[in-house]
Structure formats: structure tokens, C-alpha cells
Amino acid sequence: MNSQARIPAVELSSRDLKHNAHNALGDAQLRGNMRKAMDSLMAKRLASMPDEYEREHLREMGNHVRARALSRLPELLERLEANLTRNGVKVHWAETTEEANRIVLEIAERHQAKQVIKGKSMVSEEMEMNHFLERHGIEALESDMGEYIIQLDHEKPTHIIMPAIHKNARQVADLFHDRLGEPYTEDVDALIQTGRRVLRKKFLEADIGVSGVNFAVAETGTLLLVENEGNGRMSTTVPPVHIAVTGIEKVVENLRDVVPLLSLLTRSALGQGITTYVNMISGPRKADELDGPQEVHLVLLDNGRSQAFADGELRQTLNCIRCGACMNHCPVYTRIGGQAYGTVYPGPIGKIISPHLMGLENTPDHPSASSLCGACGEVCPVKIPIPSLLRRLREENVKAPDDPHKVMRGQGSKYSPRERLLWKGWRLLNRSPWLYRVFGFFATRLRGLTPSNLGPWTQNHSAPKPAARSLHELAREHLEGK
Amino acid sequence: MSELFYNAAPNATRVAPPLPEPRQYPAQKPGNAYLFGTCVLDLFFPEAGLDAIRLLEREGIQVHFPQEQSCCGQPAYTSGYTDEAREVARAQLALFAEDWPLVVPSGSCAGMIRHHYCELFKDEPATLRQVQALAARTFELAEFLLHICKVEFKDRGQPTRIALHTSCSARREMNTHLHGRALLAQLERVERVEHDHEGECCGFGGTFSVRMPDISGAMVADKTRALQDSGAAEVVSADGGCLLNINGALEKQHAPLRGQHLASFLWKRTGGAR
Numbered sequence: 241m242n243s244q245a246r247i248p249a250v251e252l253s254s255r256d257l258k259h260n261a262h263n264a265l266g267d268a269q270l271r272g273n274m275r276k277a278m279d280s281l282m283a284k285r286l287a288s289m290p291d292e293y294e295r296e297h298l299r300e301m302g303n304h305v306r307a308r309a310l311s312r313l314p315e316l317l318e319r320l321e322a323n324l325t326r327n328g329v330k331v332h333w334a335e336t337t338e339e340a341n342r343i344v345l346e347i348a349e350r351h352q353a354k355q356v357i358k359g360k361s362m363v364s365e366e367m368e369m370n371h372f373l374e375r376h377g378i379e380a381l382e383s384d385m386g387e388y389i390i391q392l393d394h395e396k397p398t399h400i401i402m403p404a405i406h407k408n409a410r411q412v413a414d415l416f417h418d419r420l421g422e423p424y425t426e427d428v429d430a431l432i433q434t435g436r437r438v439l440r441k442k443f444l445e446a447d448i449g450v451s452g453v454n455f456a457v458a459e460t461g462t463l464l465l466v467e468n469e470g471n472g473r474m475s476t477t478v479p480p481v482h483i484a485v486t487g488i489e490k491v492v493e494n495l496r497d498v499v500p501l502l503s504l505l506t507r508s509a510l511g512q513g514i515t516t517y518v519n520m521i522s523g524p525r526k527a528d529e530l531d532g533p534q535e536v537h538l539v540l541l542d543n544g545r546s547q548a549f550a551d552g553e554l555r556q557t558l559n560c561i562r563c564g565a566c567m568n569h570c571p572v573y574t575r576i577g578g579q580a581y582g583t584v585y586p587g588p589i590g591k592i593i594s595p596h597l598m599g600l601e602n603t604p605d606h607p608s609a610s611s612l613c614g615a616c617g618e619v620c621p622v623k624i625p626i627p628s629l630l631r632r633l634r635e636e637n638v639k640a641p642d643d644p645h646k647v648m649r650g651q652g653s654k655y656s657p658r659e660r661l662l663w664k665g666w667r668l669l670n671r672s673p674w675l676y677r678v679f680g681f682f683a684t685r686l687r688g689l690t691p692s693n694l695g696p697w698t699q700n701h702s703a704p705k706p707a708a709r710s711l712h713e714l715a716r717e718h719l720e721g722k
Numbered sequence: 723m724s725e726l727f728y729n730a731a732p733n734a735t736r737v738a739p740p741l742p743e744p745r746q747y748p749a750q751k752p753g754n755a756y757l758f759g760t761c762v763l764d765l766f767f768p769e770a771g772l773d774a775i776r777l778l779e780r781e782g783i784q785v786h787f788p789q790e791q792s793c794c795g796q797p798a799y800t801s802g803y804t805d806e807a808r809e810v811a812r813a814q815l816a817l818f819a820e821d822w823p824l825v826v827p828s829g830s831c832a833g834m835i836r837h838h839y840c841e842l843f844k845d846e847p848a849t850l851r852q853v854q855a856l857a858a859r860t861f862e863l864a865e866f867l868l869h870i871c872k873v874e875f876k877d878r879g880q881p882t883r884i885a886l887h888t889s890c891s892a893r894r895e896m897n898t899h900l901h902g903r904a905l906l907a908q909l910e911r912v913e914r915v916e917h918d919h920e921g922e923c924c925g926f927g928g929t930f931s932v933r934m935p936d937i938s939g940a941m942v943a944d945k946t947r948a949l950q951d952s953g954a955a956e957v958v959s960a961d962g963g964c965l966l967n968i969n970g971a972l973e974k975q976h977a978p979l980r981g982q983h984l985a986s987f988l989w990k991r992t993g994g995a996r
């Protein structure tokens with residue numbers, strides 16, 4: 241593998257989106273891999289939802305189910321806790337990622353755990369659980385193939401569903417050859433077999449299995465987990481202890497609510513009608529059962545979600561079911577890849593959720609890194625109006641520091657008195673017909689003086705030259721000449 | 723599939739509201755119409771605005787162009803300067819007082835007036851009613867020509883191959899991306915060729931192209947390459963912003979191809995006096 245060309249993702253900072261993007265754009269291999277992968281994912285999604293009418297109805301339904309759950313979030317969370325507890329699951333609440341990590345560590349220490357095997361979980365990425373556990377002498381191994389590849393290469397996931405989507409078979413072959421000492425092969429099946437062989441052993445050795453949660457059902461106290469590789473099932477049943485981690489927004493009211501969401505999730509993500517495995521976890525092993533863990537824990541993480549929840553508009557961010565369709569269809573994500581964002585969640589959803597998780601001060605450029613083309617909002621299965629939320633975050637981002645209306649952490653991180661003045665001037669110009677007329681007159685008559693260097697614009701364009709006469713003039717002449 | 727859910731669930735929100743109806747159009751062609759020129763057309767593509775006026779006049783419509791108009795407010799709105807956008811929008815509102823349709827030769831400005839003005843004035847009930855009424859009579863040019871004027875074009879040009887670039891707002895906000903196609907399809911010697919990733923953004927996004935020049939540059943580079951590879955002799959778009967972006971990039975690359983506004987293309991092909 242060409243490790244020179246690889247972006248050292250671990251060091252990428254969310255504050256340097258522009259700089260990261262610049263580097264990513266220069267990586268031809270990355271751009272090629274991403275384009276190919278996203279084109280295929282877009283085609284798959286479309287093929288799995290051929291009936292526009294059904295698709296739109298289902299999206300509408302998905303939106304309603306999520307909105308209804310969120311409108312009663314505190315109540316549903318309490319019911320979830322009560323029902324899980326009744327089923328024998330221990331429920332823990334964490335406001336910050338540090339708290340969540342400490343909870344996991346405590347459980348691990350109580351069991352003198354040395355090895356943790358993990359299914360795919362974005363919340364554990366949020367917590368940087370692996371590093372935390374390793375610092376405390378506990379090995380945490382990813383068992384999802386994509387996550388495993390990423391872990392081997394010390395990278396961060398580039399996509400929430402397919403963490404290693406930015407790599408092609410050749411790059412993975414190199415990696416397995418380098419890091420595992422396996423004979424070099426580009427045969428994808430052989431590569432998967434290699435990964436499996438390494439991981440199988442680990443499942444049996446692990447003291448604790450960690451997983452995420454796709455949907456937490458309040459009424460029944462059920463944790464739903466969808467996956468294709470079987471590793472999720474292994475890590476939640478083989479080790480004696482299972483810890484599930486999830487954001488507080490993942491709760492839905494009842495099992496029937498899950499039906500449309502599941503259908504939307506799998507089809508939006510990979511174009512699948514259903515995944516190979518749908519795990520429904522409702523408690524630890526009972527006395528007469530043959531398998532399953534002896535202890536099940538659920539850690540419910542806030543980490544900024546309640547900030548989004550507090551604002552009726554921004555709350556829609558929490559509708560997300562993490563299907564990744566928005567990133568698959570995003571022209572920006574397709575070009576820069578997921579790591580350039582420097583956040584756990586990349587792409588359009590990342591741009592609206594990360595400011596809540598990390599504060600706008602740590603994600604100052606995220607809301608602006610979009611042309612608002614609307615492709616994300618068009619495909620989102622739960623109809624999150626991502627473009628309007630991006631716009632809203634831009635508004636929060638340029639608010640004056642002394643603005644009394646405080647909605648989020650890091651608000652006003654892009655405030656610039658100079659820029660504000662510029663827009664005030666723009667307003668004056670466009671509100672005053674005579675000023676606009678004078679401006680139009682000089683812009684057209686002095687068009688020869690248009691500077692050829694217009695900063696960032698002329699990086700990709702020649703300087704635009706105003707026409708000899710404005711439409712205002714042409715229209716007046718034309719219409720008065722009648 | 724959806725039936726399954728309909729029947730399944732007494733206590734869940736199963737019954738989705740019906741899909742939004744396609745837009746209803748007045749059966750009568752109006753005698754008068756306003757033209758909103760848009761600030762980009764005003765300075766950079768004034769001929770396109772004039773051609774839009776001519777196309778409407780040829781349909782027997784008296785066109786009104788209030789001289790006090792400036793910008794719809796979109797640049798400030800999408801940049802987060804909502805107050806500034808609102809005040810500029812307010813200035814436009816007063817100019818289109820008669821109950822005539824407002825025709826906008828640009829998908830994104832039409833989308834701004836039709837959809838986002840309501841958001842801007844949501845806290846001012848009286849203005850909101852005025853805005854909603856305006857939104858209801860705001861039409862994108864191609865939409866207006868096709869559905870209200872019910873134009874029938876006669877092709878008077880030489881055979882040509884064109885690529886049509888539709889703006890994202892035309893596609894996703896105004897739902898008018900098919901209208902341009904339908905108009906062009908009336909011209910029998912015009913062959914429309916598809917280009918690679920036709921539905922993808924050209925990378926303009928107003929201030930996005932200035933705030934994120936690298937990303938925007940990569941997007942417009944792919945778009946201009948696709949347009950050149952399509953085998954089209956001409957590029958047509960109904961959006962001034964996209965044209966500014968695409969043409970500026972083509973010029974910088976010293977490519978011979980240039981985009982022109984749909985209004986100008988239509989006017990020329992159908993016997994315009996130029």
C-alpha cells in the first residue's frame with residue numbers, strides 16, 4: 241500500500257476542514273475510489289426503491305415515527321429504562337463521553353476483563369472507546385470487517401456504514417500482507433476469510449462484547465441491531481458480558497415502529513431489502529437458555545444531543561437513523577471522503593450533528609461546506625431537512641458574541657464584524673433603488689476595470705465581466721419603446 | 723408494502739399524508755405578468771432577461787419590470803445573514819402588488835421567493851399572508867411558458883446537439899427540471915444529449931464557491947468536463963448562478979464551449995430577431 245498517499249486520519253482536526261479537504265482533493269486514488277463506490281451505492285438505493293410513490297410514503301412514515309418518538313423522548317426513555325430493567329438489563333446514563341467510558345471501564349474492571357470484542361458502533365467511535373480502554377490495559381478489537389481494516393491501519397472510519405469504503409481491494413491486500421504477514425492476494429473472498437479467521441479466535445477469548453444499537457424499543461425493552469456479517473450476533477452472545485452503547489435519540493415507541501424504519505434503513509444504506517441479521521436483544525441469558533451473555537448493560541449517551549433536542553427546528557437532526565444515504569449522495573463527501581471532516585460522523589449528517597456533539601467552535605466550517613444542492617435532503621429516509629438545518633447553523637455561526645439568544649455551544653464562532661458590515665452594505669444597496677441604479681451604472685460602464693484577480697473566485701474562474709448595459713436598462717428601453 | 727403498514731397499526735402514525743399534489747396552474751393565460759430579473763442576470767446576462775420578456779410578449783402577455791427591483795435576498799439568506807435577507811426581501815415584496823403572476827428566469831431565485839420567503843416572514847402574520855399569496859403566483863420561466871402559456875415552438879434553427887444543465891433548486895425545490903426538457907423537446911432539430919452525473923450540483927452554491935473554493939472548484943471541474951465530454955455543441959441552463967459558475971470555469975480552462983440561458987436559446991431558435 242502506498243502509505244505516503246494515505247491521509248493520517250487520526251491527526252485530522254475538525255477545525256481544519258478546508259485544509260483537510262484541500263489535501264484530500266489532491267489524492268487521485270481516494271477520489272477515484274470514492275466516486276466509484278458512491279455511484280454504485282446510489283444505483284443500489286434507487287434499484288431497491290423503484291416505486292416512487294411507495295418510497296415517498298415510506299419516508300413520510302419514517303419521519304412521523306421518528307418525530308413522534310422525539311416529541312416524547314423523556315417519557316420514552318424512562319419507559320425504555322423500566323422495561324429493560326425488568327428484563328434484567330442494567331441501564332446507565334452518561335452525559336459526556338468521558339462518563340460513558342468510565343461506566344464501561346468500571347464494568348470491565350469488575351469482571352477483570354482483558355479483552356473486548358466490538359461490533360460496529362458509531363457511538364463508541366464518539367467515545368473513542370478503543371483508545372480509552374487500551375490506555376487502561378484492555379485490548380479492544382473491532383470485529384466488523386471494515387472497522388477491523390481501519391483499526392489495522394490506525395485510521396478513522398470514512399463512512400458510518402462502510403468504514404473502509406475509501407480503500408480498494410489492492411489497498412486492503414497490501415494492508416493484510418504488511419500487518420498480518422498474510423500471503424499477498426487481491427481476491428476479496430480470500431481477504432474476508434483471512435479477517436474472519438483472525439477474528440473468530442478473538443470472539444472466544446473476549447471477556448466483554450460491545451455493540452451499538454440501531455433502535456431501542458421503549459414498550460418492550462428491546463435493543464435492535466442490524467448487521468450483515470454475523471459479528472454483531474457473535475459479540476453480543478459469545479462473551480459473558482455484553483455492553484451496548486447508544487445515543488439517547490435512538491429510542492422508538494414500539495416494535496411496529498421499527499418495521500418502516502428498518503425497511504428504510506437497509507434500503508437507503510446498501511440497497512438491501514433486509515440485512516442478513518436482525519438481532520433483537522431483550523436481556524441476559526435466562527436459566528433455561530443455552531447461549532447469551534450473563535450480563536447485559538446499556539449505556540445511554542447524551543453528548544450534546546439534548547442541546548439539539550431543545551430547539552424545535554434543530555431537533556430534527558435527531559431523526560437520523562444512520563443509514564448513510566446522505567453521504568452517498570453528497571457531491572462534497574464524494575470528493576473529499578469522510579476523513580477530511582475530522583469528525584466521527586462525516587458528510588451531510590455530520591455537518592449538522594457534529595456541531596452539537598463538539599460545539600460550533602470545533603466545527604466552524606462544517607455548516608458552510610455545502611452548496612446546499614439538496615441531494616441529502618432528497619434522499620434522507622426520515623426526511624431531515626438537512627439543507628435548511630445547515631442554513632440555520634450558518635445563522636448561529638455568524639451571530640454576534642453578545643447575542644442574547646443562546647442556542648448552542650460555540651455559537652458565533654464565525655462572527656466577523658467586517659463580514660457583517662459587508663452584508664449590511666449589501667442590504668443598503670439592494671434596498672435603495674437609486675443606489676442600486678448608480679451601482680449598476682458604474683458596474684456596467686466601468687466593466688473594463690473589473691479586476692482580474694477576485695481572490696477565491698478567480699482560483700477556478702476567470703473574472704466575470706458585467707455586461708455593457710444592465711437588464712434594468714435594457715428592459716426599460718424595451719418596455720418604454722412600446 | 724405501504725398497505726401492510728396502513729393495516730398494521732392503530733396506535734402508530736401509519737397513515738402518511740398524501741404526496742403533495744402537482745402544482746395547479748390557472749387555465750387562462752393572464753394578460754399581464756411581472757418579471758423578476760434576478761441580480762445575476764441583471765449584471766451578467768441581461769440579454770437573457772430581455773429574451774424572457776420577448777418570449778412572454780410573443781405569447782400576448784404584457785410584461786412589467788418594476789425598476790426598483792434588485793435581489794431576492796438569497797445570497798445573504800444562505801450565508802446565515804437572515805436579517806439582511808429579510809429586509810432585502812421586504813423591499814421586493816412591495817413591488818409586485820398587482821395580482822399578476824411573477825415570472826422568474828432562474829430556479830434558485832424562484833425557489834427563494836416561493837419557499838423561503840415564507841420562512842423569513844413566519845413571525846409577521848400580516849406580511850406572511852402577503853408572502854404566501856406572492857409565492858402562489860411565482861413561477862419559474864420554463865414552467866410558466868409550458869403550463870400557463872402552453873407555448874408551441876417552431877424550430878427555425880440549424881440542427882444542433884445541446885446539453886441542459888438544471889440547477890439544484892430547479893430540480894429539488896421548484897421541481898421544474900423537466901419543464902426545460904419539455905420545451906427543448908418541442909424543437910425538432912435540437913438533440914438533447916445527457917451528460918455524466920447530470921443531476922449533480924455544478925458547485926456554485928452562491929458564497930459556497932468563495933468560502934470553499936477548493937471543493938467548489940473540484941465540483942465545477944467535473945461538471946465542465948462532463949459537459950465537454952457529452953458531445954454537445956451548446957450548453958443551456960435556466961439559472962444565472964450556474965451559468966456564471968460554469969462559464970467562468972470554462973473560460974479559465976480556455977475551453978471553447980459556453981453556456982447560455984434557456985430563454986436566449988429558445989428565443990433564437992424560434993425566430994428571435996437576433
Ligand code: SF4
Nearest residue numbers: 560561563564566620
Ligand atoms: S441524515 Fe438521513 S440520510 Fe443521512 S444518515 Fe441520517 S437518516 Fe440517513
